[in-house]
Amino acid sequence: MQNADIEIIDERYLGPVEDVDDLRAAMDGLIEAQTKACNYADNHSAYEIQEYMDNKVYPWYDRVSDSLTTIIDFADGKICSLNEQVQKSGITSMVFSLILAFSVIGLTILSNKQERKSIEELSRREHDLQDALYLAQQAGNAKKDFLSRMSHEIRTPMNVIVGMTTIAGANLDDKIRIKDCLSKIEFSSKHLLSLINDVLDMSKIEEGKISVNYxxxxxxxxxxxxxxxxxxxxxxxxxxxxxxxxxxxxxxxxxxxxxxxxxxxxxxxxxxxxxxxxxxxxxxxxxxxxxxxxxxxxxxxxxxxxxxxxxxxxxxxxxxxxxxxxxxxxxxxxxxxxxxxxxxxxxxxxxxxxxxxxxxxxxxxxxxxxxxxEDAMEAKEYKLENLKILVVDDDVNTCTHASLLLKKMGIDADWVQHGSEAVQMVRKAHEAYCDYDVCLIDWKMPDMDGIEVTRRIREELGTDTLIIIISAYDWSDIKGEARKAGVNAFVAKPLFESSLYQALSSVISSDSDVKEESICSTPLLSGKRILLAEDNELNREIAVELLKETCAKIDCAENGKEAVERFTTSPSGYYNIILMDIQMPVMGGYEATRHIRSSNHADALNIPILAMTANAFREDEEEALASGMNGHIAKPIDVNLLYGTVSELIKKQHSLSSDKRRI
Incomplete structure (x- = not known):
């Protein structure tokens, strides 16, 4: 029933005004109760919703029905008592009766429709709530399992680290046992670090804080x-x-x-x-x-x-x-x-x-x-001509790939898949007076490894044919044996055009030893003076011990303020590099770097400053560079990365100083 219907009743009804007012109040109450019922359904069960409808909504239906009954009964009584008036105004009474009848029917239909809609809405919301509850339970179970698994995963390597440390301490005279313990501690430490990195990476991804650096x-x-x-x-x-x-x-x-x-x-x-x-x-x-x-x-x-x-x-x-x-x-x-x-x-x-x-x-x-x-697509010029090369590898894909790379350099190469076959090919070529200039031989082959193939070739032909070992493994353990067998150089898998060309150029120009040693040698930091700013005593001890291996001289500061004071009071050229932790008391690494860069010291703008910190995300590296630092190394410290980075920064600083002196 609409407000317009009630207004018609109010206009036509000859009974007490209170009857229409009661009907209007009942309809308003019904509408309000239905609205509240829809809101109530969001956070309650089907049973609670049904109970709410019984107590709060359906009574209003009864009140509306009672109000209409009162009005209809009065109208019927009025019609019976005023029969003559009814005859005179039959059309009006008929219309009024029809309005009342249609109003009752309309109210009934509207109420039933509204009730069905409410029930459907409640059912839909109940279904959505069940789905949400199921998903929440699944997510909760997954995270519960994750936390349980993480507790186990973290405690396992930690138990190894603590246990092996105890065992090593109890066997200080047994070097073999200590070496075994240290090996297991190193493995467990790396495993623990990988677990921590996974959790941190996932956290950064979920927060949308991972950035891309092109x-x-x-x-x-x-x-x-x-x-x-x-x-x-x-x-x-x-x-x-x-x-x-x-x-x-x-x-x-x-x-x-x-x-x-x-x-x-x-x-x-x-x-x-x-x-x-x-x-x-x-x-x-x-x-x-x-x-x-x-x-x-x-x-x-x-x-x-x-x-x-x-x-x-x-x-x-x-x-x-x-x-x-x-x-x-x-x-x-x-x-x-x-x-x-x-x-x-x-x-x-x-x-x-x-x-x-x-x-x-x-x-x-x-x-x-x-x-x-843009410049990567420019045609390359190669200076290797008229070379005869044999590729030896048990993997046919490596052989064909190497042959394609050599063809780009203008070299047509032969290839075989067995070491014994390679020795025969080299022998036949020698007997035909068309020796191979270079043999590219895989280190690990099933019938005969690369070192043994090299020995056989050297026994039969001497040192005329140059031999390069191809290997995906770290060849430092076999380097001495390989050199003794007659190997001239090494090249790493997977083969790239540039690395293959460099290896061939080095052996052809007979300076492979020099080039290889320059790549593999430990950075020469002997005599260099390093200022280390690190507040954690154990981390400071670790860094000092690692740097001592290079015969460098190390001065230590326990916070950023002390580091600034040590640098600003030092003579020009006294320090070669500063290793700066980030989170330190009194003054942090970023602030200390800004103080150093803005100081009046002669080396303020040139001294290399390297962040060496547990703040390991890309954003931390960017912030370090923005503060005036020259580089960033994450803890735990990778020794080779530390040596290489420090050496490179000092080399650049020395180059800049030389350029300024020439100017």
């Missing part, structure tokens, strides 16, 4: 930093690792090398974790043709591991998820690796796809867009 980088350097470690891990586990590089259109690209490195490591680490001994892991990397100075880096990681069920594939990239508790306990991990990989891939504008079958292994494919620098 800058030029070289693919060979990225792969050279990853592949040897993967070979080492797979070898220790008894799995086979293969790495294939094809269709490289530009070795220098523009993108976020740090994030790409993280994606690749996550995929390979995941494959290693879930591939048992005797299995195979294969990394294939290639680029799409350049179009408008853009290409795509395609990374494919295949394994013959335990695989995943079809049902779990839908949850693979959900944080905190693992297929089942048994696997998580057996293989360890946070359950965040794939979620991080998915988010980082999306952040870089790429895509990731996975195919897997339970018990048959998995294949992950990542496509990442990259920009190509």
């Amino acid at each position: 800058e030029p980088f070289r693919l060979p350097q990225m792969f050279e930093a990853i592949i040897p470690a993967i070979y080492s891990q797979t070898s220790a586990k008894g799995t086979v690792f293969e790495c294939k590089m094809t269709d490289v259109v530009s070795e220098t690209v523009i993108g976020d090398s740090l994030r790409i490195n993280q994606i690749l490591l996550n995929l390979l680490s995941n494959a290693i974790k879930f591939t048992p001994a005797g299995g195979t892991i294969c990394l294939t990397a290639r680029q799409t043709p350049v179009k408008n100075r853009h290409t795509k880096l395609i990374l494919i990681v295949e394994d013959t591991g335990i695989g995943m069920s079809e049902e779990f594939l839908h949850r693979l990239f959900t944080p905190f998820e693992q297929e089942d508790g048994t696997l998580s306990r057996k293989h360890s991990g946070t359950g965040l690796g794939m979620a991080i990989t998915k988010n980082l891939t999306g952040l870089l504008g790429g895509s990731i796809h996975v195919k897997s079958k339970l018990g048959e292994g998995s294949t992950f494919t990542v496509e990442l867009p990259l920009e190509v620098p």
Whole structure:
């Protein structure tokens, strides 16, 4: 019943005014009660809602009905008592009766419709609440499982670290036992660090604080930093690792090398974790043709591991998820690796796809867009001509890839897959007076390894043929044996055009020893004076001990203010570099750096300042550079990275000083 209907009744009704007022009040009350019922339904169960309707809503229906009954009864009585008047005004009475009848019918229909709508709305909201409750319970269970798993995961390496430290302390006279303990402590520390990094990365991703840094980088350097470690891990586990590089259109690209490195490591680490001994892991990397100075880096990681069920594939990239508790306990991990990989891939504008079958292994494919620098596509000039080269590798893909790279340099190469066959090829070429100039020989082959092949060639032909060992492993352990056998140089897998050309150029020009030593040697920091600002006593002790290995001289400051005072009161040229912690009492690293840069000291603008801090995110690195620092190293300290970075910064500072003196 609408307000207009009540106004008509009010106009036509001849009975007491209070009857119409009661009807109007009853209708207003009914509308208000129905509105409150809809709001009440949001936070209550179906049983509570029904009880509310019985107590708060339906009584208003009764009151409306009673008010209408009163009006209709009065009208009927009036009609009976005024029969003559009814005859005179039959049309008016009929219309009034029809209005009343239609009003009752309309009210009934409206009430029923409103009630059905309310019930449907309540049912829908109840269904939504049930879905939300189920999802919340699922998320809660996943996070509960995650916290339980993390507690176990963190305590396990911590237990090893504490236990092995105790054992080492009790066996100080047993160097072999101490070395074993330290090895296990190092392994557990790295595992613990990877767990912490996963949690921190996921936290940054969920907060939207991960940024992308686009800058030029070289693919060979990225792969050279990853592949040897993967070979080492797979070898220790008894799995086979293969790495294939094809269709490289530009070795220098523009993108976020740090994030790409993280994606690749996550995929390979995941494959290693879930591939048992005797299995195979294969990394294939290639680029799409350049179009408008853009290409795509395609990374494919295949394994013959335990695989995943079809049902779990839908949850693979959900944080905190693992297929089942048994696997998580057996293989360890946070359950965040794939979620991080998915988010980082999306952040870089790429895509990731996975195919897997339970018990048959998995294949992950990542496509990442990259920009190509303008000068990267310029034609290269090679000075290697008329060389006869033999490639020896049991992997046919490596042989064909090396041959294609050599062809770009204008060299047609032969290749074989067995060491014994290589010795025969070299012998036949010598007997035909057309010796090979260079042999590229894989280190690890099934029938005869590269060092043994080298010995055989040297025994038969002497030193005329130059030999380069191809290896994805760290060859430092076999370097002495290889040199003794007659190896001239080494080149790392996967093969890139630039690294292969450099290796060939070095042996042809007979300066391979000098070049290799310059790459592998420890930075020479002997006699350099370093100012170390570090408030934590243990961290300070660690840094001092590491730096002492370089024969550098170290002065220490316990906070930023002390570091500023030591620097500003020192003579010009006294310090070669400052290593600055960030979070320190009295004065932090950023503020200390700004004070140093704005001071009147002769070296204020030139002294290299390197952040050495536990603040490890990209934003922290950017803030360090913005404060006036020259670089950033995250704790825990990577010794080789520390030596290399310090050496490089000092070298740059020395170069700038020399240029100024010449001017």
